Amino acid sequence: MSFVLDYYNYWVVVFLMMTGFYIVISANNLVKKIVGLNIFQTSVFMLYITVGKVSGGTAPIVTEGVSLYSNPLPHVLILTAIVVGVATTALGLSLVVRIKRAYGTVEENEFENKDDAI
């Protein structure tokens, strides 16, 4: 039981990661694929944030009487990764818009030519 509770955050991360990855693979709708990709990426952000927590540590702001701080570096890294994620989502959605204009559909099984499907 403590194995589940102690690693609570990691279980959430693993669950989200697998959910997102499954959606990316299985979704038929291109927008849903992007959503799945987002969930997948977010789970990784949570993994990093969880890694940064030091048990008993406070927020990494220097104050008197505190000697144990959480690690701020993963947060900084993830800020960058969030920017990358936003850029990817924006590019992916704009491609979906152009695919809709060119083909008239965003459903994978509705492409007329098999070669065009994703």
Add this chain to the structure above:
Amino acid sequence: MLEQHLAILPIILPLIAAPIAFLLGRSSLSWGFSTLISAGAFFSAIQLLVVTLSTGVVSYAVGDWPPPWGIELRADLANAFVLLVVSGISTLVLLFAKESVEKEIDPSLHSHYYTAHLLCLAGLCGILLTGDAFNLFVFLEVSSLSIYTMISLSSDRRCLTAAFRYLIMGTVGATFILIGVGLLYMKTGTLNMLDLAGRIDLYDSSRTINTGLAFIMVGVSIKLALFPLHMWLPAAYTHAPSAVTAFLAATATKVAVYVMIRFIFTIFGTDHVFLEMRMDIPLMVFAVLAIFKCSYMATVQSNVKTVLAYSSIAQIGYMILGVSLVSVAGLMAGIIHIFNHALMKGALFMAVGAVFYRIGSVDVNAFSGLGKHMPLTMAAFTIAGLSIIGVPLTVGFVSKWYLISAALEQNNWLIAALVLIGSLLAVIYIGRILEAAYFKKLPDTVDPNNVKEVSWLMLGPMWVLVLANIYFGVDTSMTTEVASKASQWLFHHENSQASADIINTLVSAKEVAK
């Protein structure tokens, strides 16, 4: 002053120039400017290679924050060599691109193309030079995002689905690398590659480290299109504008191969990856499968760009095969093939781009009779094609020679035979195209007066690469010297020197703090 900042120039020049190229707006202005910038990056890459040949390593602390805290740029022989190829090909492709882009991309999007190209160059140079594992992920995404954009610029609507497929698979791959780097950080508390190398040794059989290794290997394999994770590549290469395909085929996947080499040899160490985790077995199996399956696929395609795309995946198989032999000679064959393959595929895709410029199609049948009407283009295609096959006096022969001798060094006759049989498949897929070009007549539907040689602006860069194919195939001293030094460096230099370096910086930093 510039010499001091040599290591960051190939990244910072295109990065700053990209928005300027966008603001210039007019097609020809933007083209001239980005070509100049790319040439600047190329010259600093030459300088950097010269410096690393004499001193071994150039380390640059970004923002003057000493490693391992700050981001370190670290040029050694291996990445300076690949950097030279990437920036050189980028310059030649940009020269070639002017007319090709005018034909294939909507005029209002020309400056977008040059901006994306410069951003991609900055990203690729960043991947090569950085000494920080997380920084590598960021540059990987900079280059990938601009590649998706460049692919989607084509006027053929199929480029959109190709770009989307690449975006999904590429992002999954990059996220896998991010997870792997996160797991390494979780265990070691550092992101600097050398620092990581020193500390991973302490936790050799940790499950966290091994999971990280697995995630990184799969992520990088998607990026370098190792069989069976290559499904994004044929569509992306086929439907992208010709200049983009020439640039991608010659640089992007090669840089990903470099990333794999860097992670295996510098960060994890050969003992851990090959002796303990036995990664060489899956790598070798997939490399051989890639060579045969994709060479076969190349022989049955009707679109010449698709043929060459499948051939690229097979050639990546040869590189990974070299790595998986786990010897200095094998690694050297892999590194030398990175260089040589960039020369061949750059020339081939430029020739195909020239054909598309004149004929408007890249079907095998569209090549009929071109041997007579576009003699220089087809001669370039022929020589580069012979190089892919591995005919003596071309660079392809040099790569195959070293790969086979590396296999024979371990008495691995099977692998040597497989490499030779794989080359025979290349004879078939290149031969089909040459047959159409030289032994068939121009179809009646095409007016022979319209089919003439392309301008020198397109032929020039193509022939520079073709002549390089021959030159480096005859005089191999430069390439083999650099590649063998680089592979020896990667093999033997790894951890002892690395941890000593880091301890020295830590000690000196502590003294500064006092």
